[in-house]
Amino acid sequence: MRLLVVGGSGLVGSHLVAEAAARVHAVTGTYRKFPNPGLLPLDLADPDATRQLLAQVRPDWVVHAAGWTWVDGCEGNPVRAYRENCEQPVQLAQLCRELGSRFAYVSTTYVFDGQAGPYRETDQPNPINVYARSKWEAEQQIQSVLGGQGLIPRVICVWGREAQQKNFVYQTLKALSEGRTLRLPADQIGNPTWAGDIAAWLVGLMELGETGVWNLAGDQENATRVQWFCAIRDAARSLGLVPASPAPGYEAISTNDLKQPALRPLHCGARLQKIQARLPRQPRTPGDLSALL
Ligand SMILES: NC(=O)c1ccc[n+]([C@@H]2O[C@H](COP(=O)([O-])OP(=O)(O)OC[C@H]3O[C@@H](n4cnc5c(N)ncnc54)[C@H](OP(=O)(O)O)[C@@H]3O)[C@@H](O)[C@H]2O)c1
Numbered sequence: 001m002r003l004l005v006v007g008g009s010g011l012v013g014s015h016l017v018a019e020a021a022a023r024v025h026a027v028t029g030t031y032r033k034f035p036n037p038g039l040l041p042l043d044l045a046d047p048d049a050t051r052q053l054l055a056q057v058r059p060d061w062v063v064h065a066a067g068w069t070w071v072d073g074c075e076g077n078p079v080r081a082y083r084e085n086c087e088q089p090v091q092l093a094q095l096c097r098e099l100g101s102r103f104a105y106v107s108t109t110y111v112f113d114g115q116a117g118p119y120r121e122t123d124q125p126n127p128i129n130v131y132a133r134s135k136w137e138a139e140q141q142i143q144s145v146l147g148g149q150g151l152i153p154r155v156i157c158v159w160g161r162e163a164q165q166k167n168f169v170y171q172t173l174k175a176l177s178e179g180r181t182l183r184l185p186a187d188q189i190g191n192p193t194w195a196g197d198i199a200a201w202l203v204g205l206m207e208l209g210e211t212g213v214w215n216l217a218g219d220q221e222n223a224t225r226v227q228w229f230c231a232i233r234d235a236a237r238s239l240g241l242v243p244a245s246p247a248p249g250y251e252a253i254s255t256n257d258l259k260q261p262a263l264r265p266l267h268c269g270a271r272l273q274k275i276q277a278r279l280p281r282q283p284r285t286p287g288d289l290s291a292l293l
Pocket of ligand 1 (some may be wrong): 031
């Protein structure tokens with residue numbers, strides 16, 4: 001297959017590029033601000049450049065692993081959130097339909113309100129913040145443009161090796177190294193998910209020509225943020241990545257105490273029956289930090 005990964009410099013996109021290359025697909029990845037070796041520049045805000053790149057690469061599949069992922073930032077700037085998380089990917093889907101490429105859009109279990117997780121793909125979304133509304137609107141418009149033939153992986157709590165070191169594992173390791181106590185929302189629940197598992201499943205789904213919504217996540221669908229932290233902390237201490245200490249390293253608080261601008265859906269865990277029936281796989285556990293070494 002020929003694949004184009006928009007957002008190839010990001011956490012999910014970089015794992016997708018690596019996985020596709022390892023499976024001997026012809027993969028092109030793109031970056032916007034952070035050039036990685038081998039990636040091509042692309043800003044979806046430039047429709048001419050986007051059309052030109054698709055015409056040049058002629059991909060069988062285009063994956064949108066991009067957008068504006070800062071949940072609290074989106075709350076303060078809904079115009080930008082809708083432009084980058086909905087309008088641009090919908091335009092990309094339209095271009096794919098015109099040029100004959102298949103299209104995958106990486107979405108989120110934040111499309112749910114978090115009252116009744118863990119969720120199946122068939123449960124009814126009810127987004128409660130701007131970021132999530134922009135993603136759910138995009139899912140619906142993309143399927144409308146593509147006559148239901150779009151592929152929509154929903155992911156959650158993603159971690160893994162990352163050039164910018166933004167994800168929760170790096171935040172945890174940094175705090176432990178500096179002897180800082182992290183304040184953790186003990187009421188936020190969801191599957192810690194290694195980006196390499198998302199990539200392996202998503203490339204597999206594209207190889208099979210699948211369509212529709214698929215939860216792609218780690219197998220701990222009821223993990224709290226505190227449990228995730230403890231798994232990382234204990235692994236990091238036993239590997240000598242952070243100093244040994246009797247201190248817990250965290251203070252458990254409630255999401256309300258964080259006073260964040262955007263509401264958080266509290267239990268957005270993903271059920272995995274659908275993907276496990278199609279592509280059985282044992283996902284990496286959150287304490288298996290060998291993926292970072
Ligand atoms: N991380 C999570 O826990 C999580 C959870 C649920 C859903 N998701 C979804 O998964 C997708 C990927 O997330 P991620 O965590 O991998 O994000 P990320 O690390 O922030 O990466 C985003 C990627 O998109 C690129 N990008 C941003 N705006 C662009 C634009 N206008 N045109 C072209 N490229 C653009 C960025 O390029 P530069 O960095 O080079 O500027 C980067 O490569 C997102 O759609 C997100 O909504 C993520």
